[in-house]
Amino acid sequence: MLPINKNMYWLLILFITLSCEEVIEIDLNSSKPVIVAEGVIEKDSTAWIKLSYTSDYFTSEESVKISDAVVQIVNESGNSETLIHIGNGYYKGSKIIGSEEGLYTLSMQINNETYSATTTINNVSEIISVSFEETEMRRQNEDAKYGITITFTDVKEENNFYMIKLKVNNILETDGYNLINGELYNNSGIIEYAPLMSSFDLNDKIEIFLYSIDEDTYTYYSQLNDDNAGMMGSSTPYTPKSNFGVDVLGYFAGWSTCYYKTTVNDK
Numbered sequence: 464m465l466p467i468n469k470n471m472y473w474l475l476i477l478f479i480t481l482s483c484e485e486v487i488e489i490d491l492n493s494s495k496p497v498i499v500a501e502g503v504i505e506k507d508s509t510a511w512i513k514l515s516y517t518s519d520y521f522t523s524e525e526s527v528k529i530s531d532a533v534v535q536i537v538n539e540s541g542n543s544e545t546l547i548h549i550g551n552g553y554y555k556g557s558k559i560i561g562s563e564e565g566l567y568t569l570s571m572q573i574n575n576e577t578y579s580a581t582t583t584i585n586n587v588s589e590i591i592s593v594s595f596e597e598t599e600m601r602r603q604n605e606d607a608k609y610g611i612t613i614t615f616t617d618v619k620e621e622n623n624f625y626m627i628k629l630k631v632n633n634i635l636e637t638d639g640y641n642l643i644n645g646e647l648y649n650n651s652g653i654i655e656y657a658p659l660m661s662s663f664d665l666n667d668k669i670e671i672f673l674y675s676i677d678e679d680t681y682t683y684y685s686q687l688n689d690d691n692a693g694m695m696g697s698s699t700p701y702t703p704k705s706n707f708g709v710d711v712l713g714y715f716a717g718w719s720t721c722y723y724k725t726t727v728n729d730k
Contacts, residue, residue: 498578499526499712500705504567506584506719509556510536510546512569517712528552532573539566561717563587569715571707580706582717585675588625590615590723591653593671597729598662608662609727615673617654622646624681626718627656630670631663642685663727671723679706680716 502512514529534546534554546554561567563586570579595609617623623645629636641658648654663669676684686703705711 496527497712498529498573498707498710500571500578500580500707500715501713502569502580502715504536504556504559504561504565504569504582504584504715504717506561506563506587508561509559510561510567510569511553511555512546512571512715514552514554514571514573529573532571534569534571536567536569561719563719565717567717576710578707578711580715582680582706582715583677584717584719585623585677586618587719587721588615588617588623588673588675590671590673590721593669593723593725595663595727595729606664607729609665609729610657610662611669611727612655612657613671613673613723614653614655615721617645617648617650617652619650619652622678624676624678625654626674626676626681626684627658628672628674629658629661630672632668633670636661639688640684642681642688644681665727665729667727669725669727671725673721673723674718675720676716676718680714680718683714683716 496516496518499515499517500512502510504510512534514532514534515526516529518524518526529552530548530550532548532554535543536546536556536559537543538559542559544556544558546556548554559567561584563584565584566581567583568579568581570577591614593614594612596612598608598610611629613627615625625643625645627641627643628639641656643654643656645654683703683706702712703714705714707713707715
C-alpha cells in the first residue's frame with residue numbers, strides 16, 4: 464500500500480466534507496395583516512379612531528391605512544353618528560360629545576366584518592398640587608436631579624383608575640405613561656403619586672396629563688406595558704386583550720383629563 468502524503472490526506476478530508484454540504488432553504492411565511500385600532504372618546508370632545516393593518520415583519524414597508532371602513536358611535540341614550548374619514552386612516556366624529564359617566568359603543572365595518580367595543584368615561588380628577596424634591600440619582604459632578612410628587616383627588620369609596628403622561632420641555636417622556644390603581648391607596652380622597660423612574664433638571668418645563676380611566680382600560684394598558692417590556696425579559700410576550708375582540712389589535716378608550724403645567728423648582 465502506497466503511503467499517503469499528509470497534505471494530500473487533509474485535502475481529501477476537505478473534499479469529502481464540502482461534497483456533503485447541502486443548501487437548506489427556509490420558507491419564512493409572511494403573516495396575515497391584522498387590523499390595528501386606536502380610538503378615544505374624551506370628556507367634552509368627540510370620538511376619533513385611527514385604523515390600519517399590521518405590516519409584514521420581514522419588510523420595511525409602512526403599514527397600510529384603512530380608508531374604507533364604516534365607523535359609528537352610539538351613546539347610552541341611543542344617539543348615534545357616523546365618523547368621517549379625514550385622511551390617513553383617521554376617522555373623527557362631530558356630534559356626540561363625551562360626558563362624565565357616559566357609556567359609548569363604537570363599531571367599525573371592515574371587509575364585510577363588524578367589530579365593536581364599549582367604554583365609559585369616569586369622573587374627572589383634579590390635580591391639587593405638584594412638588595419637587597432633590598434626589599440622589601446623579602453622577603459625580605452632575606447637576607442636581609429632582610423627583611416629582613403629584614397630589615390629586617380620588618373619589619372615596621370607589622375603586623378608581625388613572626393614567627399619567629408627562630411632557631418635559633414639550634417632549635413626551637420616553638417611558639410613555641404611568642398607571643395608578645386607586646385601590647392601593649388609603650381611600651382618603653387624596654392620592655400622592657411619585658413616578659419612580661422620572662427625574663428632572665432645575666427649571667425644566669413640566670406638563671402633566673392626568674387621565675381618569677375605567678378598569679378595562681387600566682387592564683389593557685397594564686398588559687401593553689408588560690408587552691413592551693417583554694414580560695420581564697421573556698421571549699414570548701403576549702398580546703394585550705382588545706375590547707374589539709381577538710381579531711383586532713388596539714383599544715377604544717374613554718377618559719376625562721386634568722391638565723397641569725409647572726416648572727421644576729427647589730423650593
